Amino acid sequence: MTHSTGISDTTGTDTGATAVAATSAAVAGPDFIALQVRDVAAAAAFYEEHLGLRRAPASPPGAVVFATEPVPFAVREPLPGVDLDGVERPGLGVALWLRATDAQQVHDRLAAAGVPVLAPPRDTPFGRAFTFADPEGYAITVHDA
Known part of the structure; x- marks a missing residue:
């Protein structure tokens, strides 16, 4: 069987997008x-x-x-049950982007304050962006609005 997602399934059951679309509840x-x-x-x-x-x-x-x-x-x-001391870096695998009016200016301010910059400012499809580590070790990307 081929699902609405275009993926073939040999079990004959549709677990793709049509199952969610058929319900009235959806995640926004x-x-x-x-x-x-x-x-x-x-x-x-x-x-x-x-x-x-x-x-x-x-x-x-x-x-x-x-x-x-x-x-x-x-x-x-x-x-409860979360041990932040037991992980190398919290949030590993999650990309958190914060929008700013001027990412370069935010970068310069953080760098001057000694905040670790993980990726220097660069031009991206989302404007100028850079990534820093917050005090807990989370990698946070700031980009232009």
């Missing part, structure tokens, strides 16, 4: 992003002082939510 996309961190206060201070993020009016216990758009961004205590 990312709605909230939170980084689990060892020190919420220090992580929040970094994002406020170095990136200029502002806190949202309310945050749940153990977290700081920033008033970012279109998707809220937060730093929070680790969920």
Whole structure:
């Protein structure tokens, strides 16, 4: 059998896009992003002082939510069972991009403050972009709006 996705399946069952399309419930996309961190206060201070993020009016216990758009961004205590000390680099495999009005200027400010730059500024299809490591070790890419 060939699915609507164009993939052949010898079992005769359709597990592709048509199964999701037939339901009324669908996922719209990312709605909230939170980084689990060892020190919420220090992580929040970094994002406020170095990136200029502002806190949202309310945050749940153990977290700081920033008033970012279109998707809220937060730093929070680790969920039960998460051992951040047991990983080489948190978030490995996840690409987190933050939009800025001037990525080069943000890069220059972070570099001057001694923040580790993992990938220098470069031109991309999404504007000028660079990647830095936050204090927890997450790789964060900043790009122009």
